[in-house]
Each structure stands twice: as structure tokens, then as C-alpha cells.
Amino acid sequence: MCNHKEIDVPPTVPATGTFRVQALAPDTAAKASEILQDNHDNYHIYIHDLGLHNFQDPAKFKECLGQGIYYDDYFAYFQNEIGKHGVPNTVNKFHSGGDEMAEDMLRRFFSGFLLSPIHFGYAIELDQPLIVAEALALTAVHDSHFGEVLTEIEAAAKTSDGAESLINLQQEIYSNQKLRETMKFDHGVFQVRYGQVAHAKDDFMQVMVRWKVKPEDLQEKTAKCLNYTVYWTSLAERAEKQIRFDFFLMHSVTSGSLWPVINSAPWISTKTKCRLMEWKGRADLILYNQTGPPCPKSEELVAYQPQIPSGRDEVFQRACEYEDDGHLAKLIRGIATTAQVSKEYPQKASFMLKSDEEFLKIAHMSELSLVSMHRSLLLTLYPPVIDSAEQFNQDSADREREIICKKYSHAGEMSIEIQRVSARWSRHVGFEQSWFHVPSRKSNGSSHL
Template identity: 35%
Template structure:
């Protein structure tokens, strides 16, 4: 049985994207590896806040039906650079409210926060802990909720995996990870929420429409500079916050349109991530946009939770939409070239179906970003299909359709297998493409 201290996977729950069934042997091996990671490793593998992706990687592979030997091999490739969970120095008790507040934003105390969350969950249950500490709507909860959207969405990705696979120990890791992140992202999201309510806007625009308007706004679309340490915080928010808030205020989620807007969010972040190319440069996926996609897969799971109020489901999605819009602006709002998707020719046409894509992603050696992207794109296809033919308003919000899904899946694996660095970074800047060659000279995959 899975507990706040023990990872225990079963073949009865392999997540929301089905590919191949799992075996009891693989469930046991993956549980063992995740337990080792849980007990031994810090959530950041260095003091600069680079994230430990082992949980994301292994659960994605497990959910898609990868065999035990593949999962173990991917683990071995990434375990050697992880940090020990226990750091030297004083070890405060986070059950003291003053300590809990004082040590926020400091990765040094990840282990202490982890112990706190495990103890709270043992006493109250993980659902009650989340409702009390993250979704209560008070100052403390809003501060923690905001941190879940920090670090390019890593804490909420971690939380999503814990909820999707019913693993309280991983939910505890996510909570502890959130405590170690700064809250400037949450402050922006709260400001966007407040601004939207104050404007009382009646416009009902889709994310693709707002992306076009953001690109057309020169002050906002050029606010970020290549030299900015963080292009949302130091670019968009610092130089064009009013302009950014104008557009976030025009995307509205309500209890009545929650499911439609969930599909729109998922479809739209995949659309702008895939379409942001720079021909004739090699096809590459932006590393930052990719996180918007990889996190999007969890919103259907959040919506399905009976313990979470509808108001909080609406808020979770609203904030995700705000951040997706800001992320697009922060990379200098690159032109979105739909033809880059519709005209895409897979590098390996004999392996271009989802079985071929996932098989290649299983074998790809990275820290899990690529296979997470493939699974999230497939989820986007499954979610979006339910909304095809549902009317003009729905169509305006969903640009990806038909065979574009399979082409994006191939773009994902082809681009990381191609020569050069796996990901482009900040694709709206010319500097992001300097190291990539002409696509006509790309390697033969």
C-alpha cells in the first residue's frame, strides 16, 4: 500500500495515457527505484535549483508500459549526479509555524519540509493536507499555491504525478519542493487574478487569439532581453506588466466552461510549442515552452478529484493559462508557423505511428523531458478529440487537430535525435538558434 513514506505502484493504475499494459515485475522494480530516490536524494541535484527528474522520468515510462529493464537503465543514467537528501547544519522542526515560514525559499531545508509533510499526511490524509495548506484561499495557502507554479512548473508537475499515480510519498516530495521555491511567480499570478476581477471584462477570447495579440503588441513582445536572468520576471513583469495583465484579464474560466477551457489550454500550449520554429534552421522544441506542455497533462486529473472544489479547479486552470501567456511573451513571442506542423515529414516514416514514437522515446537517453513531451502530446490528442465539431467558439481555441498530433509526436523525437543540442532555449531570440544548422543538412536519423 502506498503511504506518505512508501512508494507502491500497481498494475491497476498506470496513468491517464495508455500505450502498453504493465507487469507486476515492472511495478515492483519501479517502486523500488522511486523509493530509493525518495529516501536518498534531494529534490535539486545542485544548489542552483536544477531539478531531480527521476520521479517524472520513471513514472512516465512506467505509465506508457516500458519494461523494467528500460526503466532501470534510465534510472542508472541519471542517479549518479543526484545529491544526498540530508544536508549539514542545523535541522529546524517545521511543525513550528515560525520555522515553517522562516525557511521557505531555501533548498537547504528540503528534507525538513519533507518530514513535516509526511507527518501531516499521516495524521490527516493527503487530500485534507492539500485542501488545508494549498487550496484554503488564505495568505499561507496562496503563498504555497503560487510556489507550485514556480521553477518552470516543476513543483506542480511533481504534484500531478503524485496525484495521477496515487502516491502520497511523491505528493509529500512535491509539497517540500514547492516550499523550496521563491514565490515571485505566485505574486504575478495573484496580481493577474486581482486585475482580471477588477476589470470585470466581458470579452471571451481564446488563448490562440491572445497569442496573436501579444505578438502584435511590440512593447510586450519585445520586453524580454537575451541577457535577462529570468525572462518572465526580469523581462515581461519588469518592463511590461500592465500590457501582460491586459491579456491575462481576457482569458476566463468558469465552472460551466472548465472542461472546454482545459482542452483549450492543453491544445494551445502544444500548438505554440510545436509551431515556434525558425526555418531553415533545424526543427527544435523550446525548452521553456516544453514545460508548459509537460505540465498540461495533469489538468484532467486535477479536474477529476472529488475532494477538490470546483472553484479551486477553476483557479488552478486560470493560473495555468495566465502563465502560459506570460511564457509565450517571455520568449519574444515567436511567429507561430502552422505549416511547420502540417507540412512536417517524419524522419523515420516507417516508425511514425505512436508505437514507433514511444518505442524510440523509451530508448532515448536524457533526464525524461523527451518522453514526458511525447506522453503530453498524446494526451492532448485524446483530450482534444472529444471537442472536435463542437462549434466555432471551440474551434477558435484549438488549432491542433487531425494528423497534426502524430506529426508533433514525430517532431518531438526527431528533434532530440537530430544533431546538436536537444532543445532550443528562448526561440523568439535569434541567439537561440545560432548553434543549430540548416535543416537541409540535418543528420540522417
């Protein structure tokens, strides 16, 4: 275990069950350590502010939860705890200790659109105690609303056999008219709270409680969870618009790619791993809910020739060279991780995506106007990732961010790069209103894409 006082990314990290391309070169590992340390030392995870307190006092710890201005204080507290007790004891205390504080932290761990699991997963994978402290501090300053819904679902699920698959539950959500009618674009990120929980709670709970994870099913259900989230994330498209990926659904995939790391940690109990995967699957369904929800269609997989034919390694290289804040590379790694864990179950018909070719197509497929095809097939296509992102930068990034700034005055107060992130990754793609800034697909012969 590395030092909890500083970041030191090793060239070779222990195998943790997640996807990797190759070991880091020593100078690459050193540069990564330098950048991460600089980020930690000089940038607040939300906004920098004052408000220092002694978090050795349990009452003060509880009082300041959910408030971003106390991030530095929580970090100092967790760094000290890790220094005294180590990562395993500290994490288990605050993730599965069984007391009120641990349950509160667990609710916050799943709030914030699964950013805490992502931060935590990378920290464990790279063996970085300081980044574990960051992840715990991030958890502490998240609100708990999302996790409170998950807590209520867990309580109601005690009488359920949990025999249903996530993909069946997703399809049930989409086909339930009452659930769909409660979702309103104006609810924003509070779709589930103001929509389904407020107006269709019985129907909502009846779906959610039917996903459970037993020890003997942990690995397979983890693989299925990743498989299904890639499936409905990549197919949440509109035939008349250029391909885009939903910002929130993307985080289901990215966080899922770190779940094999969590499952591989020997110091996390099997009981806790099953509970975390139960909450992850339900969180994915909630994120799917609040995107509209969109209708994924995959009756036919259309043959497609990419703009720049290349293999998996070339796609990764392009992702690393792509100028953004890292979302694209993490998403593509999530797709690759899903391909890896899905291969362990080649005979399972219930997996929606089965072959390496399908996953490479999802990561690689370029702008669809290059292919001549019948209009009736358009809704069944697997969408692109790397090439659609490159097309966005080349063709429409500045125009789209200007459209967003004109519509939302607060967007103009953000940096240009954040404006581009807002345009590149659409939010709530199940609603037509979310696509207002996205250009139409180009015409190609008799087919309008």
C-alpha cells in the same frame, strides 16, 4: 491510497482522465517503485545540505520558505501531515485553505517553471502519498516571484469577463510591439519581471486578465489550453536551423498533460480546479512571453514522410528507449494526452490542432531535409519531436555541448548529461541568440532547410 512511508507503484492505476498506453507489468511496476524509492532515499531534490528545523512551528515554516537547503525538513513535515490527515486534507489545506500560508504555497506551486504541478500530478495519478509529500516540499522551496505576478493578474482580473481564448491572447502578445520591445535576451528567466512588468505593465495586464475559467467551461478550456500550448511550442522554430523545442515551453505541455488528473480528483473543489486552470493558462502565456516570444506559423500543413514510418505505439517505444533524463518521453506523452482530450471536441473550429494525424506528425516527423518542398512553405511545418531528438544524439550532441561549455564557463562544471540536456532543449527560442549552438538544416535539391 498507498502508504505514505514508501513508494509502491501499482500495475493498474485508477482512471484519471489522462493518457496511458497500457497497464504496467508487475515486474515493471516493481522496478519503477524500486527506482523511485532509491531516488527518494539517496538524492536531494536540489542539493543536499544541513539546516534542520522543526516545521511544526508556523513561524519557522514561513521563515524557511524558498530555501532549497530545507527541502528535507519540509518533506518530513508534509509526510507527517499526510500520515495524520491524509492526502486530500493536506493538499487542500496548502492549496486552497484560503489563509496566508495557502496563498503563499499556491504562488510557489506555479513557480519553478511548473515543475511542482508535474510532480504533484504524477503523485496523484499513481496514488503515491510519499510523492505528494515530495511535491509539496518542492513547492515550499521554490521562490514565489512567478506566482506573485499571477496573484497580481488574478486581482486585476476580477473586473474582466475573461471571454478571450489563449490562442487569441498569444497572437495579441506577438503583435503588440510595445510588449515585444520590452523583452531582452539578457533578462534570461526574468524576462517578464524585468521586461513587460517593468516597462509595459498596462499592456501586459490588459492581455493577461482576459483569460478566466468558469465551472461550465472547465473541461473544454483545459483541452484548449493543452491544444494551444502544443501548437505554439511545436511551431516555435527557425527555418534555417535544425528543429528544436524550447525547454520552458516544453514544460507547459508536460504539466498540462497532468491537468486532467487534477480535474478528476473528487476531493478538489470545482472552484479550486477552475482557479488552478486560470493560473495554468496565464502561466503558459507568461512562459510564452519569456521565450522571446516566437512567432508560430501554420498556414499550411506540408505532407511529410517520416524517416522511420511507424504508429503511435512505436513512437512511444522509441521515446522510452531514448537515452535522456526523461524529458522526451514526458513531452510525447503530453502530446498524446492533448490529442486525446482534443478529440472530445471534434466540431470546435477554435482548436488549432484537430486530427490524430496532426498530433502524430508533431510527435513523429523526422528531419525535414528528406523532403523536397518549396522554400515558402518551410515556416509552416509542424516540427518533429522523437526523430529530431534522435538526430541530435546521433549527429551533434557532443559538438553542441562543447560549444555551450566554451561560451558559458559554468556549464563546464555540470555533468556531461546535464550539458547535453542544455543543448538538446533550447531556451528562449524567440531570440536569435538562443540558437547559437544549433546546426543549420541540411540542403535538399533547390530547397535550403
